[in-house]
Amino acid sequence: xxxxxxxxxxxxxxxxxxxxxxxxxxxxxxxxxxxxxxxxxxxxxxxxxxxxxxxxxxxxxxxxxxxxxxxxxxxxxxxxxxxxxxxxxxxxxxxxxxxxxxxxxxxxxxxxxxxxxxxxxxxxxxxxxxxxxxxxxxxxxxxxxxxxxxxxxxxxxxxxxxxxxxxxxxxxxxxxxxxxxxxxxxxxxxxxxxxxxxxxxxxxxxxxxxxxxxxxxxxxxxxxxxxxxxxxxxxxxxxxxxxxxxxxxxxxxxxxxxxxxxxxxxxxxxxxxxxxxxxxxxxxxxxxxxxxxxxxxxxxxxxxxxxxxxxxxxxxxxxxxxxxxxxxxxxxxxxxxxxxxxxxxxxxxxxxxxxxxxxxxxxxxxxxxxxxxxxxxxxxxxxxxxxxxxxxxxxxxxxxxxxxxxxxxxxxxxxxxxxxxxxxxxxxxxxxxxxxxxxxxxxxxxxxxxxxxxxxxxxxxxxxxxxxxxxxxxxxxxxxxxxxxxxxxxx
Ligand code: NAI
Numbered sequence: 323x324x325x326x327x328x329x330x331x332x333x334x335x336x337x338x339x340x341x342x343x344x345x346x347x348x349x350x351x352x353x354x355x356x357x358x359x360x361x362x363x364x365x366x367x368x369x370x371x372x373x374x375x376x377x378x379x380x381x382x383x384x385x386x387x388x389x390x391x392x393x394x395x396x397x398x399x400x401x402x403x404x405x406x407x408x409x410x411x412x413x414x415x416x417x418x419x420x421x422x423x424x425x426x427x428x429x430x431x432x433x434x435x436x437x438x439x440x441x442x443x444x445x446x447x448x449x450x451x452x453x454x455x456x457x458x459x460x461x462x463x464x465x466x467x468x469x470x471x472x473x474x475x476x477x478x479x480x481x482x483x484x485x486x487x488x489x490x491x492x493x494x495x496x497x498x499x500x501x502x503x504x505x506x507x508x509x510x511x512x513x514x515x516x517x518x519x520x521x522x523x524x525x526x527x528x529x530x531x532x533x534x535x536x537x538x539x540x541x542x543x544x545x546x547x548x549x550x551x552x553x554x555x556x557x558x559x560x561x562x563x564x565x566x567x568x569x570x571x572x573x574x575x576x577x578x579x580x581x582x583x584x585x586x587x588x589x590x591x592x593x594x595x596x597x598x599x600x601x602x603x604x605x606x607x608x609x610x611x612x613x614x615x616x617x618x619x620x621x622x623x624x625x626x627x628x629x630x631x632x633x634x635x636x637x638x639x640x641x642x643x644x645x646x647x648x649x650x651x652x653x654x655x656x657x658x659x660x661x662x663x664x665x666x667x668x669x670x671x672x673x674x675x676x677x678x679x680x681x682x683x684x685x686x687x688x689x690x691x692x693x694x695x696x697x698x699x700x701x702x703x704x705x706x707x708x709x710x711x712x713x714x715x716x717x718x719x720x721x722x723x724x725x726x727x728x729x730x731x732x733x734x735x736x737x738x739x740x741x742x743x744x745x746x747x748x749x750x751x752x753x754x755x756x757x758x759x760x761x762x763x764x765x766x767x768x769x770x771x772x773x774x775x776x777x778x779x780x781x782x783x784x785x786x787x788x789x790x791x792x793x794x795x796x797x798x799x800x801x802x803x804x805x806x807x808x809x810x811x812x813x
Pocket of ligand 1: 341345397398399400401402411572587588589590591592593595596601602603604605606643
């Protein structure tokens with residue numbers, strides 16, 4: 323590619339599967355015509371790599387190229403059906419530490435049909451933690467559990483990224499969405515860190531929504547949102563809601579950003595149903611490439627391309643997925659749409675809002691490890707117990723007998739998070755999986771005491787000695803004097 327810029331950027335590209343090669347070729351044609359200062363290094367990933375026996379869909383050589391170039395433009399790939407294959411996207415995100423998933427979603431009404439013409443928001447989704455950490459167990463026949471892992475440094479980094487993004491892109495507010503009324507330690511930490519970081523950005527309005535009502539507001543009044551920052555799972559769901567409401571799931575690009583590496587891709591998949599027919603809409607990957615150019619500090623080229631694309635939408639030349647009688651002038655192929663964009667390089671949209679980007683690259687400092695005082699407070703032991711009647715008072719008697727010689731006492735049993743001992747008034751369904759809490763004798767009603775790790779770990783050993791099947795443990799901590807564990811019900 324020829325360049326008018328002093329800096330050339332070598333990037334990795336992958337043409338992908340299905341419509342991947344079609345939309346990549348279209349995107350590269352526009353980049354070249356716009357004189358984007360890029361040198362391209364292609365790699366093979368996806369079906370070809372899976373078929374060579376690489377279960378993650380990527381070869382070791384491809385990793386080398388990705389690491390060397392640091393910036394990666396990826397077309398969609400097809401994940402083979404059936405067991406034994408891992409999602410390449412999840413592998414790339416976690417291997418390269420791509421902690422932020424950034425999805426701008428706008429309506430392009432009246433040229434693309436949308437129920438919310440004023441909508442223009444960006445979802446910044448945490449990309450590595452939460453239930454996606456994949457820490458799951460089947461401790462008993464009746465129970466499956468997944469660990470929702472939220473870290474303070476991970477949270478601080480994503481929240482700071484959202485505020486820095488807002489500043490760099492002239493956005494005025496950041497909304498945080500959590501369910502901290504229920505998950506006080508995980509979502510509670512996310513919300514707390516959000517409030518702390520927000521205080522450092524007085525120029526940006528900060529607000530918090532409980533995610534259920536937040537999602538409803540996003541669906542009903544998306545115009546009221548600017549930047550949204552949230553946990554991995556909520557972000558996954560919210561970005562699909564936003565895409566659907568905008569009427570443009572197929573035209574959004576997405577950026578996956580880490581401290582060193584970044585990957586840009588369309589939101590959609592490899593669309594095998596229309597592959598090879600020349601009718602795919604290349605906008606998703608093209609918009610991802612625009613995000614990439616901004617990331618590389620090439621905002622002027624990004625603006626030229628984005629404005630040519632907006633002008634093409636205004637012209638009514640639409641690919642089949644966007645074509646609507648009354649809104650579109652003519653249905654065009656992928657190639658014709660691409661030619662139309664290239665012809666309009668240098669043009670500015672007349673009715674849609676002109677694209678303007680900040681050239682400032684977002685950098686987020688490494689989070690500082692928090693200084694806290696931790697004290698070991700007790701232990702929760704999970705046991706499988708399935709005796710007739712599943713009567714918690716019977717289990718409690720067996721347990722008390724087993725641990726009688728140790729310093730820790732049974733203070734609580736829950737089943738599915740519901741207290742069943744010492745309170746016994748629950749009508750809730752009993753399963754074969756019980757959480758049993760042990761605290762020092764003095765704590766049960768008395769002042770807090772700290773215990774040794776040996777004292778905590780002696781409990782499951784004593785239970786096993788008493789014939790009780792232990793299936794898991796969690797050592798309880800007090801953090802800065804407060805209980806670092808859920809109390810009683812909902813635990
Ligand atoms: P999909 O996004 O590929 O297709 C859903 C529907 O949207 C299809 O009807 C398709 O024709 C249409 N569509 C998608 N992109 C389009 C475009 N650019 N222009 C016009 N129409 C478009 O989702 P699906 O069918 O669930 O997945 C197909 C394959 O893609 C699967 O193997 C899946 O694992 C993979 N996938 C890959 C992703 C990635 O590499 N980032 C993301 C999502 C899915």
